[in-house]
Amino acid sequence: RILILGGTTEARQLAGKLARRDDFSVTLSLAGRTESPVAQGVPVRVGGFGGAEGLAAYLRGEHICLLIDATHPYAARISANAAAAAKQVGMPILALRRPGWEPVAGDRWT
Ligand SMILES: NC(=O)c1ccc[n+]([C@@H]2O[C@H](COP(=O)([O-])OP(=O)(O)OC[C@H]3O[C@@H](n4cnc5c(N)ncnc54)[C@H](OP(=O)(O)O)[C@@H]3O)[C@@H](O)[C@H]2O)c1
Numbered sequence: 001r002i003l004i005l006g007g008t009t010e011a012r013q014l015a016g017k018l019a020r021r022d023d024f025s026v027t028l029s030l031a032g033r034t035e036s037p038v039a040q041g042v043p044v045r046v047g048g049f050g051g052a053e054g055l056a057a058y059l060r061g062e063h064i065c066l067l068i069d070a071t072h073p074y075a076a077r078i079s080a081n082a083a084a085a086a087k088q089v090g091m092p093i094l095a096l097r098r099p100g101w102e103p104v105a106g107d108r109w110t
Helices: 009-018 051-061 076-089
Strands: 002-005 027-031 045-046 066-069 094-096
Touching: 002 009, 009 027, 009 076, 051 076, 066 076, 076 094
Parallel strands: 002 027, 002 066, 027 045, 066 094
Antiparallel strands: none
16 A cells, blocks of 8 residues: 655656556545646545644554655655654655756756
8 A cells, every 4th residue: 555645747647657556556645735636547635634643643544555755846844744754653655856957068047
């Protein structure tokens, strides 16, 4: 049982790929900021968990085995909560991180 913290294209794409596996049960979590989010390809739950404690309780209650943080780089609070909750329940966590921009020849940085 996998919980993906989403709200990004990468999370939706990952969920779509994992959904093809019969041996995985995947749920994707959205904060609820978007009124009509696009289909995510897997069951979705919506809304905050109530901080790291609430997320830890959710992970335990839903018997999640793996947490994947695929949230936006600017969404710092949920990522910190995810790390803390995973540590609290002793669960593996995988965090997708976008590579930072590196200067290359021809750039016009402002
Ligand atoms: N910030 C951006 O620029 C940006 C851009 C594109 C997409 N997004 C997406 O929009 C969502 C909210 O962004 P934010 O910047 O407001 O995040 P944030 O400041 O890190 O999170 C604020 C609170 O929103 C809840 N939350 C955030 N993401 C959640 C998720 N995937 N599932 C359930 N609850 C979630 C959590 O509430 P509780 O503490 O109650 O659990 C969290 O503490 C994120 O999922 C992110 O991936 C953000």
